[in-house]
Amino acid sequence: MPGRHFLQIPGPTNVPDRILRAMDRPVIDHRGPEMPALVRETVAGLKQIFQTARGEIVLYPGSGTAAWEASLVNTVSPGDHVLAFNIGHFSHLYAECARKLGVVVDEIDVPWGEGVPADSVRDRLSRDPAHRYRAVLVVHNETSTGVTSDVKAIREAINAAGHPALLLVDVVSALGSIDVRFDEWGMDVALTGTQKGLMLPPGMAVLCAGPRAIEESARVTTPRYFFDWRPVLDEMRRGYFPYTPATLSLYGLREAVRMLLEEGLANVLARHRRLAEAVRRAVAAWGLAILCAHPEWRSHSLTAVVTPDGVDADAVVRAAAARLNLSLGTGLGRLKGKVFRIGHLGALNDLEVLATVAGVEMACTFAGIRLPVGAGVAAAERFLLEEQRTATPAAP
Ligand SMILES: Cc1ncc(COP(=O)(O)O)c(C=O)c1O
DSSP: OOSOOEEOSSSSOOOOHHHHHHHOSOOOOTTSTTHHHHHHHHHHHHHHHHTOSSOEEEEEEEOHHHHHHHHHHTTOOTTOEEEEEEOSHHHHHHHHHHHHTTOEEEEEEOOBTBOOOHHHHHHHHHTOTTOOEEEEEEESEETTTTEEOOHHHHHHHHHHTTOOOEEEEEOTTTTTTSOOOTTTTTOSEEEEESSSTTOOOSEEEEEEEOHHHHHHHHHOOOOOSTTOHHHHHHHHHTTOOSSOOOHHHHHHHHHHHHHHHHHOHHHHHHHHHHHHHHHHHHHHHHTOEESOOSGGGBOSSEEEEEOOTTOOHHHHHHHHHHHHOEEOEEOOGGGTTTEEEEEOOSSOOHHHHHHHHHHHHHHHHHTTOOOOTTHHHHHHHHHHHHHHHHOOOOOO
C-alpha cells in the first residue's frame, strides 16, 4: 500500500528518522574508547527520564520480559513471598514470571479496567507483621487494559503499613509517556523495554535500581548469571558491559534520550496527556465505551475501546490493517475479541492522532459498528484546536 504504515499499537512505536539515522553506522568496538562517553550520556539522560538521583541504570539486550526477570532474580529468592495484583494481562504475566522463579506469589484479582487498589496494599501488608512479603509487584500502566495505577498512593500505602517490602514497578508502557517519579514515589526497581515511550526498535531492557534493591541482590539466592546485575552495574559505572552490548541500539537510545530532553520531559508528558484526551473525546463521540471506566485511571499512552455486543473487536483490527495499513492493538487474554487498543505514545503529533482517529472510525465502520462517521475526528480536532489556542509549552 502506498504511503506510510500507521503503527498505532501500544508499542512497539514508530521510530523517528533521527533515531534510525543515529543507529545507521558501523559497529564499534564495545571495549574501545568510544564506549564510556556513549554510556555516560545515555545513563545520565535515562536517570533524568526516571526522575532519579539515587537509582542506577542497568541495561541488557532484551525486552520488557527480560527486564521482569532481571528485576526479580536480583531482589527475591525462591520461597520468598511477594504481593501482586492481577489488573490485566501483563500484571498477571509479571506475577507468573515470579512464580516460575520459585517465588510464592499472592496474586490479588482486580476487575480488569481498574488499577491497583492502594487500600488493599495497605491492608495486606498490615496483616503481615512478620514481614514475609519481600516485594510488591506493580504494573504502572497496564497495556492490556489502558489503566494507569497510582504508584505514589501505593508507596504511601506501603509506608502506612510500616512494611519494608520492596516496590518493583513495571513502567514498560509508562516511561517517556506518563509521569514516572522513581525517587519521589520511592520505587526500588523500575523496568522497561526500549520499544515504547523510548521510541527505539524492540531490543533492549532498561532497569533503574535503587539502593535497597541493589543491597538485596547480595542477599538473594536465586541462581542467575546473565541477569545478575552486580557485574553489569560495576562495568557500567566504568562505561562498559560484562557482555557484548547492543552497540548500535545504544546509539539509538542516546539519541532518544536527547530528543526527549530537548523537548523537555514536562512537555513530553503534556503532549501525551493532550493526545490521549483527543482520542478519548473521539471515542466518546462515537458512543463507544472505554474499558477503563474511572477517568483518574485512564492511560495517557493507550486507550482500550470496548466493541458493542456481537462485534468481534479483532474484526476492527483486521479491517484497519488490511484496508488502511493501520495497525491497532488486539484484546489480550480474557479481553480477546472484546476490545481493541489505540496506541498514542512515543513519537506522535496532533495530525498523526487525527489520522489514526479517522482510521479507527473507518475500520469500525468496515467491521459493522454503526457510528457517526466524522464525529470522532471532529471531537478530537475541536479539542486539539482549543489546546493549541491556549497552550504555553514549558521550557525544556
Ligand atoms: C506493561 C508491559 N509489561 C511487560 C511487557 C512485556 O514486554 P516485552 O513484550 O517487551 O517482553 C509488555 C509488552 O507489551 C507490557 O506492555
